[in-house]
């Protein structure tokens with residue numbers, strides 16, 4: 328009987344606990360016992376007149392830039408913060424329900440937020456998650472989740488540096504004894520790379536390309552540090568002089584030029600966090616190297632550039648895009664402990 332109850336409890340927690348990486352570019356949902364069950368772009372398509380949600384996630388992303396007048400495709404977390412609370416809440420609800428399937432239980436949820444979010448933004452995420460059907464919600468800061476997901480043991484009194492480059496924010500943090508010692512969060516990350524590519528091609532070639540094409544260029548031939556071998560990619564845009572569609576070939580050297588400003592800003596920000604790091608911890612970091620996570624960390628040569636600027640070795644974590652969601656998932660294991668140790672009145676609060 329006891330065994331059955333234990334089994335029942337396990338089933339409960341397997342079905343109920345959920346870790347969410349509420350990212351600017353994508354939302355990843357981790358369910359305890361199952362791993363990452365959902366990964367979709369943070370996009371919502373809405374019909375303007377009726378305010379009705381037409382599509383969420385991948386389906387809505389396909390509508391970006393292609394919507395007729397009465398439909399808008401929104402990225403509610405665009406700059407790494409909740410810019411559109413109502414739409415974020417509806418998006419979160421959709422993903423939670425999709426990930427939970429037909430379960431009757433309300434999930435306990437941990438949501439990961441960038442380290443620079445304000446109290447108001449934290450409250451907005453908590454409310455959105457609770458409104459979306461969570462039994463209780465806690466927040467975890469992105470660099471902590473990224474570090475756990477990258478497999479670092481952050482509980483020891485030694486310094487680890489994490490640079491998590493997402494869509495909207497780059498979170499840089501030095502972690503020791505499970506907490507953040509020094510950090511910075513800047514709003515320069517993958518989205519700004521795409522915008523820089525759009526601007527460069529408009530200025531240099533008089534051609535307007537869309538955000539999706541800019542992202543494709545960045546992922547395929549983007550470069551932060553000179554490549555040994557030049558690579559090219561064709562892109563289609565609109566000629567700003569004739570107004571007609573035009574195809575053209577872009578080189579990786581052009582991408583290096585286009586991306587110079589945002590990648591330098593990230594390298595400088597890492598440098599300045601290192602400057603503010605206590606000497607004992609910075610010597611640990613020099614030994615172990617800086618760990619990069621997030622989709623933006625995959626930009627070709629960004630690790631080399633940061634290493635050259637800081638004089639510290641840099642490693643890109645395995646499965647860099649999923650580290651935050653994985654780390655949030657691993658943090659779910661401590662939920663029972665937290666629940667038991669907290670007064671019930673505090674249950675709906677984070678931290």
Ligand SMILES: Nc1ncnc2c1ncn2[C@@H]1O[C@H](COP(=O)(O)OP(=O)(O)OP(=O)(O)O)[C@@H](O)[C@H]1O
Pocket residue numbers: 348349350351352353354407492493494495496497516517518542545546549620621622623624625626627648651
């Ligand atoms: N191979 C790649 N090369 C360069 N950039 C990439 C690559 N793969 C993904 N990206 C970029 O990574 C960014 C998304 O990263 P990620 O999924 O970690 O962000 P997020 O967690 O949604 O955002 P945030 O952490 O800002 O909330 C996008 O800008 C995407 O274009």
